Amino acid sequence: MKSSLPALLVVLALTFAAPLHAATPATTAFVNVSVLPMDTERVLKNQTVVVTGDRIVRLGDSGTTAVPADARKIDGTGKFLLPGLGEMHGHNPPLGSSPEYIRQIFFLFVANGVTTFRGMQGWPGQLELRDLVNSGAITGPALYLAGPAFTGNGPAATRSPAAAEARVREQKAEGWDLLKVLPGLKRDVYDAMAKTADEVGIRFSGHVPTDVGLVHAIERRQETVDHLDGTIEYLGAETAPVDATKLAAMVKILRDSGTLMVPTMPLWETIIGSAELAPMLAYPELRYMPRAEVERWKTGYERRLADPKFSAARARQIAANRKIVLKALVDGGVTILFGTDAPQQFSVPGFSVVREMQANVEAGLTPYQVLQSATKNVGDYLKAKDTFGLVAPGHRADLLLLDANPLQTIGHLEQRSGVMLRGRWLPESELQAGLAQIAAAQAAPAK
CATH class of the missing domain: 2.30.40.10 (Urease, subunit C, domain 1)
Structure with missing residues (x-):
């Protein structure tokens, strides 16, 4: 309920x-x-x-x-x-945030031209928050929200097909706009989620769990693949250049299936450790975030680089290959939805928009293609909800x-x-x- x-x-x-x-x-x-x-x-x-x-x-x-x-x-x-622009992989302020922080986060999005927002991590109270924002009681972009994530990890893990089916039906009844997939789901659990989602009429998006794989996620009609997840693994391009033949095959599969891709380019460079810390610490927009949060981002990134398992060469290879993948997707007719994965890890709400767009242009997209991904494509994706994007x-x-x-x-x-x-x-x-x-x-x- x-x-x-x-x-x-x-x-x-x-x-x-x-x-x-x-x-x-x-x-x-x-x-x-x-x-x-x-x-x-x-x-x-x-x-x-x-x-x-x-x-x-x-x-x-x-x-x-x-x-x-x-x-x-x-x-x-x-x-x-x-x-106005769409943020198709954003996060609402986390559970327990103060009213002031919630207001600030939504205002940061709007102040940078973001008028539509797809929240990709649900928690109790977000449906009511959606109503407040969409009614105009709080200044914020129109909210479309994924429910609490389907993950195979941690205490909130969904570990059986029966649990997945029940959870899909519950989230549909509660009124969430879509389901969110996180890593760790086993294939049988994922399949139960996908089957039930088709039955009740709710879409699902997000990560591609390792046990599922990119092709199977496409076959089960995962609507968006966020962060280009699963593409580098499919191409075997974590430590080597992209194979052009495999890339062309992957692009065809994605285009023919109508799967939508959400790149989140700068954020993923932070996640994998290929970004340079000093320039990120100099971002002027950090002044709009709590100092303790910025410090957590800094220490978390330093720990990532200090991990004995971390390979700078591998991170750089993945980052370079992701740019090649993004350009090939656009050239091959795959639809891109714009997203930055803010707020988190030096991705400041709203201000992350231009950084993401500049990264897309650096990957070879034209300004029009990037703007289209944040306007017309977003409106097409959400056309069952409202008419906008042009x-x-x-x-x-x-x-x-x-x-x-x-x-x-x-x-x-x-x-x-x-x-x-x-x-x-x-x-x-x-x-x-x-x-x-x-x-x-x-x-x-x-x-």
């Missing part, structure tokens, strides 16, 4: 609820703006985009598109409007207004004029004020 609303979330709603609707005009119009609709790689110049409530209702040439007299007008001269009439009014064209340089995503979140306009001045508050709170002496 769906758990009753925890007292913590009641406090959160009462403390941080924002007067969204009373202060927001019914209609907003972006005028004289260049639009990146993201249906194809194009820029529509001198456009007017009219938003009423949480929907885009009109898009057309500014010279001919009518704007209601009572609409708030936002001058888009010299600016670029594109759909700048087009009828789509949810999740929008990002920039001062420069990200199709030219992906780093232009950092040059924001503001974010529209389900029809609520958040100018950059408001976003920066919120970020400054978070930074000040993290810099304050611990209580």
Whole structure:
């Protein structure tokens, strides 16, 4: 059964609820703006985009598109409007987090243009948190949540097919959006989970357990493979270059099956130990995270590198091969969903977006392909839930207004004029004020 609303979330709603609707005009119009609709790689110049409530209702040439007299007008001269971004492998703040920390994490996502979020680690109370965020009581991206993970490890392990079947039915009844797969599941348990998921109509995504393997996960219709999990193992490319023939075969299997891939490139370099610690410690966005958490990231990474079993050469080989795999997937027509796996291990919510996108470009993707993975592809993936992902009439009014064209340089995503979140306009001045508050709170002496 769906758990009753925890007292913590009641406090959160009462403390941080924002007067969204009373202060927001019914209609907003972006005028004289260049639009990146993201249906194809194009820029529509001198456009007017009219938003009423949480929907885009009109898009057309500014010279001919009518704007209601009572609409708030936002001058888009010299600016670029594109759909809000999706984070398809994120994590809600962990169980036991303070109301303030929960508010901060969701604001960090929104302040960087993330308007849709797929949470990949469920815990009690998240369904109620989803309701609070999606209703606008808490400022945050639209939440779509996986339930508590199916893992073969630790005290929460699912160890039998019967337990897997029961757990799938339970999570479906509770209202989770999908199931999350973690490492360690035995194949018979995984198969029971997959079979029952098909029966009750809930999808499953995440890791590829070793006992399952990439091909079998595809055969059982795992919807997304996150972190490119299982690909390096399938290719036998942990300590050697990628075999081109095997790579082509793998790409064909993934494309033909319709399996979606979520790369999380920089985060995985941290996980495997190929990233350099000093540059990560210099990330300016660390000022928005609790100092104790950053210290845990640092000491955890140092322990990883000090492990006698750690091989720097192996880590570098895997990192290099992952870039080759990602480029081949895109070239071969496999659909990519954008994700960064924030917050964790130097992946700061929202700020991880540009780092991930830059890593994708370094792997050989074009800025348009990367942006498509975070907009149109996300909307296609979640089309049964809502209509969004394009700048087009009828789509949810999740929008990002920039001062420069990200199709030219992906780093232009950092040059924001503001974010529209389900029809609520958040100018950059408001976003920066919120970020400054978070930074000040993290810099304050611990209580």
